[in-house]
Amino acid sequence: MNNLKENLHNVRARVNFACEKAGRNPSEIAILAVSKKHDVERILALHELGQSSFGENYVQEALAKMEQLSAKAIDWHFIGPLQSNKTREVAKNFQWVQSADRAKILQRLSSQRPANLPELNICIQVNIDREPQKAGAMPEQVMSLAQTVIELPGLRLRGLMTIPKATSESHDPADSYKRMESVFLALIESGIELDTLSMGMSGDLEAAIMHGSTMVRIGTDLFGPRPAGSEN
Numbered sequence: 001m002n003n004l005k006e007n008l009h010n011v012r013a014r015v016n017f018a019c020e021k022a023g024r025n026p027s028e029i030a031i032l033a034v035s036k037k038h039d040v041e042r043i044l045a046l047h048e049l050g051q052s053s054f055g056e057n058y059v060q061e062a063l064a065k066m067e068q069l070s071a072k073a074i075d076w077h078f079i080g081p082l083q084s085n086k087t088r089e090v091a092k093n094f095q096w097v098q099s100a101d102r103a104k105i106l107q108r109l110s111s112q113r114p115a116n117l118p119e120l121n122i123c124i125q126v127n128i129d130r131e132p133q134k135a136g137a138m139p140e141q142v143m144s145l146a147q148t149v150i151e152l153p154g155l156r157l158r159g160l161m162t163i164p165k166a167t168s169e170s171h172d173p174a175d176s177y178k179r180m181e182s183v184f185l186a187l188i189e190s191g192i193e194l195d196t197l198s199m200g201m202s203g204d205l206e207a208a209i210m211h212g213s214t215m216v217r218i219g220t221d222l223f224g225p226r227p228a229g230s231e232n
């Protein structure tokens with residue numbers, strides 16, 4: 001699990017195999033390496049193996065890593081819960097925000113995105129299983145939030161992101177991914193341009209690819225288990 005080269009190879013092989021089963025082309029699926037709680041040395045090592053997109057959940061942790069890796073061509077995706085008081089740093093430093101889930105946050109990201117930078121890529125996070133404690137917009141709010149992103153300067157709507165309810169005897173994440181695919185396709189049918197459906201993690205990337213994912217977010221199966229003491 002600590003051999004990054006082998007881990008990356010294995011994740012790519014799983015993506016390829018899942019695509020074969022789903023009748024899809026592996027070039028449609030991006031791999032986002034989720035590097036929260038992993039140190040700069042490991043990020044650098046994975047980057048040198050050809051991985052260029054990394055996802056971070058905590059703003060301060062991410063900024064420290066970005067500073068050390070500023071010479072590298074890395075696309076940074078913010079995927080964690082986003083509070084109002086952190087939007088400025090996120091708007092200044094990330095290329096993507098995948099966890100936008102309300103108008104207020106979108107308005108702040110828009111007004112705080114520096115004018116000299118390209119548009120900030122946005123995925124709306126959807127609470128597809130309507131879990132009370134979980135971040136994300138409800139499925140019926142997504143259309144209006146998508147319109148908000150389209151109207152705001154400095155932002156570019158790319159798609160949707162979800163974290164499904166944990167797998168258990170009574171819940172199969174494939175059900176959640178299937179519903180997400182319907183929400184995504186309904187937006188496209190209504191004329192909204194989207195190219196990113198961010199879903200699938202280490203434990204369930206196959207089910208996500210079966211239901212239309214275009215980006216899997218992989219932490220554990222690339223970097224190994226997160227260090228003890230980390231909250232997720």
Ligand SMILES: *Cc1c(COP(=O)(O)O)cnc(C)c1O
Pocket residue numbers: 034036057079080163201202203217218219220221232
């Ligand atoms: C931590 C995290 C992941 C990666 O989870 P693994 O199970 O370690 O692959 C993916 N997406 C989000 C939003 C995360 O917070």
